[in-house]
Ligand SMILES: [Fe+2]
């Protein structure tokens with residue numbers, strides 16, 4: 245496990261699970277009381293027990309309904325009974341999984357262990373984790389923001405451009421209500437957030453330059469939208485940067501737009 249406080253003391257009690265073979269990234273908070281996402285491979289429980297008995301696990305916060313983020317619950321519930329938190333829209337998509345998962349979630353609900361969370365809710369963890377609704381990849385994606393350390397746990401809403409399959413793993417899933425226009429608006433609103441550390445659902449944690457990563461994700465998206473019109477792409481990137489208050493960088497984008505136009 246990677247101890248995140250070695251990079252920023254404000255991230256006390258937080259870890260990134262590196263060895264569980266967990267398919268999605270799993271982040272641990274409060275020395276093992278809370279995890280964000282559960283991956284979908286066996287071995288997570290062993291990893292978590294490095295910090296103490298698995299019975300210490302009280303809460304699992306799910307960024308969205310995809311199986312690579314929730315499958316690990318099957319192993320966890322053999323040893324512990326944490327509360328599971330999810331957005332109401334993502335709750336609906338849990339029923340799309342194969343048996344026994346839909347029945348498992350209905351059972352959790354019956355025992356009051358499935359908790360629905362929405363934009364603006366604040367959950368335990370670090371200095372208090374603010375829930376942000378970040379639709380686009382699916383309609384029910386949420387991210388968790390810690391104001392003190394300026395950390396964003398973003399699931400698949402933003403993935404590193406360095407990750408080989410990042411674009412594919414974060415693309416809109418229409419079956420679960422994913423839409424490109426929502427993804428665009430989500431990235432635009434995340435651009436306004438001061439993000440220092442970005443903790444994505446796949447790939448390694450991104451320390452210090454989280455904000456740049458969001459910018460790159462947005463720019464890449466605009467470039468793919470306007471593949472045949474890079475002038476328009478750079479103009480749109482410039483507008484989004486200006487709207488988010490980054491005047492200098494916006495001007496650089498507008499300058500790029502002018503240069504592309506001049507060469508055509
Ligand atoms: Fe994923």
Ligand SMILES: [Fe+2]
Pocket residue numbers: 308310381400413
């Ligand atoms: Fe996903």
